[in-house]
Amino acid sequence: MLSKLVSIDTTSTERKNFEKMADILVEESQRMNLTAEKRTDKRGIPHVLVSVPGAPKKAKKVIFVTHYDIVPAGEGWDFDPFKPFVRDGKLYGRGAADNKSNIVAALVAFHEVLEENLQLKVNPVLAVAGGEETGESEGFFKTLEGDLAVILDVGCESISIGASGSVRLVVKVFGQQAHSAYPYKGVNAIYEAVKVIEFIKRKAEEFEKTVLSKFPAPTHYERLPRRMSATMVSGGVAANIIPGECNITVDVRTIPEENAKEVAKEVGDMLEHFAKENKLNMMVEVKSFSNGWYTADEKVVNTVRKVAEEVVGKPLKVSVELGGTDGRYLIERMPVVQFGTLREDTNFHGINEFVYLTDLMIVKSFVKRLLATEL
Numbered sequence: 001m002l003s004k005l006v007s008i009d010t011t012s013t014e015r016k017n018f019e020k021m022a023d024i025l026v027e028e029s030q031r032m033n034l035t036a037e038k039r040t041d042k043r044g045i046p047h048v049l050v051s052v053p054g055a056p057k058k059a060k061k062v063i064f065v066t067h068y069d070i071v072p073a074g075e076g077w078d079f080d081p082f083k084p085f086v087r088d089g090k091l092y093g094r095g096a097a098d099n100k101s102n103i104v105a106a107l108v109a110f111h112e113v114l115e116e117n118l119q120l121k122v123n124p125v126l127a128v129a130g131g132e133e134t135g136e137s138e139g140f141f142k143t144l145e146g147d148l149a150v151i152l153d154v155g156c157e158s159i160s161i162g163a164s165g166s167v168r169l170v171v172k173v174f175g176q177q178a179h180s181a182y183p184y185k186g187v188n189a190i191y192e193a194v195k196v197i198e199f200i201k202r203k204a205e206e207f208e209k210t211v212l213s214k215f216p217a218p219t220h221y222e223r224l225p226r227r228m229s230a231t232m233v234s235g236g237v238a239a240n241i242i243p244g245e246c247n248i249t250v251d252v253r254t255i256p257e258e259n260a261k262e263v264a265k266e267v268g269d270m271l272e273h274f275a276k277e278n279k280l281n282m283m284v285e286v287k288s289f290s291n292g293w294y295t296a297d298e299k300v301v302n303t304v305r306k307v308a309e310e311v312v313g314k315p316l317k318v319s320v321e322l323g324g325t326d327g328r329y330l331i332e333r334m335p336v337v338q339f340g341t342l343r344e345d346t347n348f349h350g351i352n353e354f355v356y357l358t359d360l361m362i363v364k365s366f367v368k369r370l371l372a373t374e375l
């Protein structure tokens with residue numbers, strides 16, 4: 001089934017084969033005796049909702065969140081991204097990990113529960129969104145109601161219960177434009193910007209050591225830190241002009257415990273203070289900010305963590321994501337936990353994407369066990 005789904009190109013930016021994929025998901029679900037419906041949103045994007053017939057309607061409603069669209073394959077693959085194949089326990093192709101393997105894991109889990117006549121302790125719904133990678137599924141996610149959301153769109157190195165927030169700023173550094181044959185007549189804005197960039201780099205290193213979440217990241221960081229990077233620089237208008245302006249884009253990733261708006265102000269003030277001290281002509285603009293989040297309900301987190309630990313057979317950390325996830329569209333209405341097949345080395349969004357078939361089995365067993373667990 002995973003090969004079949006991967007072989008259909010559902011590139012998000014083109015809404016490619018969205019209808020076809022939604023229809024196939026409904027068909028596959030019905031073939032497995034599950035109940036499935038297609039729901040098309042105001043933007044015209046079809047999403048699919050799958051449930052288990054005979055599930056206890058009064059039990060806690062658990063929504064498993066996945067998506068069928070994929071990021072563009074891009075260039076440089078060693079094989080056709082839409083001709084999936086299995087080698088050394090891995091299935092290769094665009095969407096193999098992100099996110100089609102998680103759809104298959106959940107569908108098969110639902111199916112096996114039915115086949116084996118297992119007693120359901122929750123009322124499960126599998127939501128398969130379209131347009132997730134372009135952010136267009138936000139409206140659909142905001143219609144979902146339940147008692148717990150399980151986002152199957154991260155890795156299985158830990159149980160993840162939150163995500164980082166973000167702040168974007170643009171720093172405009174001004175100089176004095178002049179003919180480059182007479183550089184002494186101007187002030188080079190690029191040289192001025194270099195001072196600011198070095199300051200940003202220094203401060204970023206400081207944040208990584210001092211602004212720490214109580215939670216670890218799934219990988220790399222023992223405690224998730226606030227991160228900051230200069231991500232874009234633009235300046236100069238012609239080869240023979242001393243540039244009068246240079247713009248620096250700054251991307252900050254906040255920890256879940258902090259308020260992104262306050263961080264935007266803190267970083268903005270910090271940059272302005274630096275400008276004043278160094279007599280730089282500079283302006284800071286906050287472009288956007290969004291808060292990180294985490295699930296505070298420890299009881300539900302512990303229950304889910306135990307289920308995952310039974311499946312992987314070892315203790316798991318409770319972490320928060322380095323990036324953002326769709327949990328932000330659900331956390332205001334219900335606790336959110338995250339688990340899935342997107343292990344760090346699977347090249348999701350990169351070239352030569354693959355999924356470990358053992359992870360596919362882990363996520364299937366995780367879903368299946370969760371369905372038989374009282375919350």
Ligand SMILES: [Zn+2]
Pocket residue numbers: 067098099153
């Ligand atoms: Zn994804």
